[in-house]
Amino acid sequence: MDKIVIEGGHPLKGTVRVNGAKNSAVALLPASILADSEVTIDGLPDISDVDTLNSILEDIGATITKDTNQTVHIDPSSTVSVPLPNGKVKKLRASYYLMGAMLGKFKRAAIGLPGGCYLGPRPIDQHIKGFEALGAKVTNEKGALYLEADELRGARIYLDVVSVGATINIMLAAVLAKGKTTIENAAKEPEIIDVATLLTNMGANIKGVGTDIIRIEGVDKLHGCVHTIIPDRIEAGTYVIAAAAQGEDVVIDNVIPEHLESLLAKLREMGVVIEQGDEQLRITTPNKLTSVDIKTLVYPGFPTDLQQPFTTLLTKTEGTSIVTDTIYQARLKHIDELRRMNAKIKIEGGSAIVTGPVQLEGAFVKASDLRAGASLVIAGLMSKGNTEITGVEHIERGYEKMTEKLIQLGANIRSEKMSQREIEQMNIQLK
Numbered sequence: 001m002d003k004i005v006i007e008g009g010h011p012l013k014g015t016v017r018v019n020g021a022k023n024s025a026v027a028l029l030p031a032s033i034l035a036d037s038e039v040t041i042d043g044l045p046d047i048s049d050v051d052t053l054n055s056i057l058e059d060i061g062a063t064i065t066k067d068t069n070q071t072v073h074i075d076p077s078s079t080v081s082v083p084l085p086n087g088k089v090k091k092l093r094a095s096y097y098l099m100g101a102m103l104g105k106f107k108r109a110a111i112g113l114p115g116g117c118y119l120g121p122r123p124i125d126q127h128i129k130g131f132e133a134l135g136a137k138v139t140n141e142k143g144a145l146y147l148e149a150d151e152l153r154g155a156r157i158y159l160d161v162v163s164v165g166a167t168i169n170i171m172l173a174a175v176l177a178k179g180k181t182t183i184e185n186a187a188k189e190p191e192i193i194d195v196a197t198l199l200t201n202m203g204a205n206i207k208g209v210g211t212d213i214i215r216i217e218g219v220d221k222l223h224g225c226v227h228t229i230i231p232d233r234i235e236a237g238t239y240v241i242a243a244a245a246q247g248e249d250v251v252i253d254n255v256i257p258e259h260l261e262s263l264l265a266k267l268r269e270m271g272v273v274i275e276q277g278d279e280q281l282r283i284t285t286p287n288k289l290t291s292v293d294i295k296t297l298v299y300p301g302f303p304t305d306l307q308q309p310f311t312t313l314l315t316k317t318e319g320t321s322i323v324t325d326t327i328y329q330a331r332l333k334h335i336d337e338l339r340r341m342n343a344k345i346k347i348e349g350g351s352a353i354v355t356g357p358v359q360l361e362g363a364f365v366k367a368s369d370l371r372a373g374a375s376l377v378i379a380g381l382m383s384k385g386n387t388e389i390t391g392v393e394h395i396e397r398g399y400e401k402m403t404e405k406l407i408q409l410g411a412n413i414r415s416e417k418m419s420q421r422e423i424e425q426m427n428i429q430l431k
């Protein structure tokens, strides 16, 4: 088991390059099985969620060859509908995309209900509503969903909640269905457009992606293609926030600035100076930052995945800021850890009220989920003294080589093996 050790206070300077988007990658890999010949995906992030999905695809018969960890060739021609009620599928949330992909391809699937970060309740009722509308019978037995259809037929589906997962999953199931499917109140995240681009290059007929209404005309077959993943806007946003918090002069490379407009607008409101190029952002920060309020919303609103890192940044702003997560109200596990580091944050009526500026102080803290981990790493960079972060496995699920990238920017940060005594102490605290 690893921990991250950070000696805080070193200014960040230089260039950091962003990888392909995790939340695209985890949908593109399952989507590839819908083809009947080889799909090449380029720009995959080297993270544990991608490793887990690759391994699940091999379990169902796909042949995966890698040029590098970033470029994989998936030959889905021998895939079969192996039931996956338990095991690796429970390790990550995105295994739910195998429901749509396997239902679309084989007209049957058995998939364990997904794991992933605990952010409060994360129902998948809208995914199921979509599968049923397309003609699938869905049953839940002992924590696994069993989906079966004689034939999938296009349908008109209105999502009661705007959901990234449900929008993509219904697209996956509908591209090979007979006739026309309409998804109303669809989500508009860039990752959805990326998945639709792959499916279109495979021969699917999809219109309206990036708007509220997606129209799909089913086709009989899909074929292989080559696809390059979009840059990860959340990884980029995390480094932008780190730069605003502890940077002298930082360039973020391989970013689509338009994907981060809500974050950049808030940072400018705070006084952060941002120079915007076609694929780069340059961040310089004055000594004093003004407090701002944020409310997370579906895209193009402020992303919930950046709420936790942003809360850390707010500890150094002058005044009071209010943070409200309307997507995951319980995504506040980082707050107790930030308080251990001297942050002044109260929770009132589901919002976090941050009072600043404070000088954060190094402490022993635990990452409870992926983005909480990112928020604690940024806190460690800003702190006086040393910070030790456990729960590193959460960070490795979504950030490629985070410590190496921060070292390149001048941070004093390293991964270390935890001693037996530290592991025992951590287990006692967990009980």
Ligand code: EPU
Binding pocket: 023, 026, 093, 094, 117, 121, 122, 123, 124, 125, 126, 127, 128, 161, 162, 163, 164, 165, 166, 187, 304, 305, 326, 327, 328, 370, 371, 398
């Ligand atoms: N929701 C429902 N019913 C559903 C589906 C969603 O009520 O059937 C609710 C959720 O409880 C939540 C809201 O709708 O309150 C939005 O959920 P959504 O389905 O959009 O989220 P998701 O697909 O489960 C993806 C990302 C998350 C990211 C959210 C929101 C993946 C694998 N995960 O989750 O990413 O926070 O969209 O943008 O794409 C992360 O990367 O750290 C992460 C958690």
